[in-house]
Amino acid sequence: MSSVLPGFEILHHQVSSSLTSKEDALVSVIHWILISDGMKCHGIGDEWPSHEDNVSELLPPNWNSNQEVYLLRYRNKSRLGSFLLKVIKVGPSILINLVNMEKEKAGGILVKTDDYVTDSFRDFKSAFKDVDKLVDSFKEEVMREVNKPTTAASTSDEKKCDKKVNKSKLENEDPLRVPGTERQPLTDWMTDRDPFGVGRGDLDPFGGVLVVEC
Numbered sequence: 300m301s302s303v304l305p306g307f308e309i310l311h312h313q314v315s316s317s318l319t320s321k322e323d324a325l326v327s328v329i330h331w332i333l334i335s336d337g338m339k340c341h342g343i344g345d346e347w348p349s350h351e352d353n354v355s356e357l358l359p360p361n362w363n364s365n366q367e368v369y370l371l372r373y374r375n376k377s378r379l380g381s382f383l384l385k386v387i388k389v390g391p392s393i394l395i396n397l398v399n400m401e402k403e404k405a406g407g408i409l410v411k412t413d414d415y416v417t418d419s420f421r422d423f424k425s426a427f428k429d430v431d432k433l434v435d436s437f438k439e440e441v442m443r444e445v446n447k448p449t450t451a452a453s454t455s456d457e458k459k460c461d462k463k464v465n466k467s468k469l470e471n472e473d474p475l476r477v478p479g480t481e482r483q484p485l486t487d488w489m490t491d492r493d494p495f496g497v498g499r500g501d502l503d504p505f506g507g508v509l510v511v512e513c
Contacts, residue, residue, distance in 0.1 A: 310356075326395060337375055347374070385397075394407060415433050
């Protein structure tokens with residue numbers, strides 16, 4: 300355990316007397332994963348005050364007062380990134396959500412409490428099991444997701460993809476196309492011309508198929 304989360308044993312000893320459930324123990328693990336990544340805890344709740352003095356690597360007072368929903372605020376080392384940790388109890392499991400407030404990105408996983416915490420959750424030596432799997436899952440599926448960069452290149456690729464989709468719809472959904480015939484693909488020079496000129500080739504009796512509405 301100590302090799303997976305160095306320093307966590309100290310935190311566990313600090314909060315062990317205040318642990319009231321397996322969920323508490325599991326939230327303390329998630330908290331330390333974030334701290335190990337260079338974050339600091341800025342208190343409980345989902346409201347961000349303009350000035351915060353109680354910044355710490357430790358869990359804040361009353362962090363587990365609500366056993367159904369845990370809300371903890373964090374900032375990274377540069378204090379430029381704000382993150383909200385929201386853990387919700389769902390029967391025998393907990394739903395762990397992390398939100399990057401600046402990038403408006405969120406990631407989450409649903410984990411079964413008994414898979415990682417024993418009944419002896421106050422005793423560090425026997426409190427946890429398979430924590431390495433939890434650490435890997437949280438880092439890969441949650442932290443990696445919320446820290447994905449939002450680049451101009453990805454936005455440009457999305458626009459190109461949308462353009463291709465719209466172009467494909469024009470080719471396949473032409474109401475003037477005669478059933479059983481293939482329409483020539485639209486080219487860029489055709490889509491950029493006068494919109495009233497589209498379809499003139501179809502109305503030319505010498506250059507295409509004449510479609511008559513009855």
